[in-house]
């Protein structure tokens with residue numbers, strides 16, 4: 246089956262093919278509508294019928310009944326009215342009902358209002374990942390760039406570009422792999438050893454500094470929150486069992502913050518009963534969850550940029566004595 250996007254492109258393209266007549270457009274509209282519903286892009290409209298096809302195109306154009314073909318589809322924010330709406334919710338109603346950034350994320354990313362224990366969890370992720378000192382990859386790059394005299398956006402993106410599988414960008418992979426292993430009923434031993442055979446590091450496990458003797462407070466806070474407020478923390482408990490096994494191999498193979506957020510977000514998606522299985526697979530497949538770290542760390546990276554500029558720091562140069570020059 247062709248994707249909804251391909252079908253919609255066909256519809257958009259169809260505008261160019263009907264300069265004088267709408268003939269043949271009706272079944273195409275219906276087909277595109279059916280595909281968009283099937284793929285969950287739009288909610289079904291009861292007794293949907295394609296709009297009546299005007300017989301005379303010129304008359305229809307004059308009457309304002311014909312729209313030019315669109316080149317963009319957008320489903321999350323509508324700015325055409327008096328005020329913008331996020332997934333159909335007016336900005337003023339968000340302010341009036343004292344909603345927070347977690348609610349905004351739930352509307353713009355997940356296209357629905359999530360219960361407050363979920364939006365609070367999202368906000369906790371943002372707060373706890375906002376910064377982790379000047380020495381980590383992202384902050385280091387941002388500091389060096391700011392000290393090279395670059396502007397805010399350049400300094401910010403140079404830090405953001407370090408987010409990836411080893412630094413802050415393992416949340417989606419952690420969610421994917423933990424979900425797959427847990428759903429298949431693999432024991433932590435079987436899962437970890439299978440990953441080892443494939444030569445893949447277990448996403449969500451391991452930390453440069455943190456260890457069994459130097460626990461990550463972020464993981465502790467998120468774990469406690471999930472255990473207290475989520476209807477189920479099946480995936481988190483599985484991830485912690487995996488940690489139990491990896492810790493028998495090395496002391497720094499702890500469940501890291503990426504793994505903790507990844508497994509808990511799976512628990513949120515599944516146990517909140519707000520998402521269908523197809524939607525959960527799509528969220529994990531597309532990779533929404535690294536967005537949490539990217540968004541959070543943006544706050545800290547902007548702070549590091551301002552900090553360096555405020556301190557009027559000179560151009561950074563790495564000391565020779567800290568480089569091993571070798572052939």
Ligand SMILES: CC(=O)SCCNC(=O)CCNC(=O)[C@H](O)C(C)(C)COP(=O)(O)OP(=O)(O)OC[C@H]1O[C@@H](n2cnc3c(N)ncnc32)[C@H](O)[C@@H]1OP(=O)(O)O
Nearest residue numbers: 410411412413415446447448449450451452453501502503
């Ligand atoms: C906010 C954050 O950034 S959290 C980190 C998010 N990233 C991940 O979860 C990805 C998976 N984890 C990793 O890749 C690593 O553990 C890191 C990058 C986080 C930390 O790595 P380091 O402390 O530098 O450990 P190092 O790279 O020296 O690894 C030492 C050995 O431990 C083992 N090891 C480390 N992490 C893992 C892991 N996740 N799974 C299996 N074995 C591992 C490996 O045997 C590794 O040896 P190798 O280099 O031959 O593969």
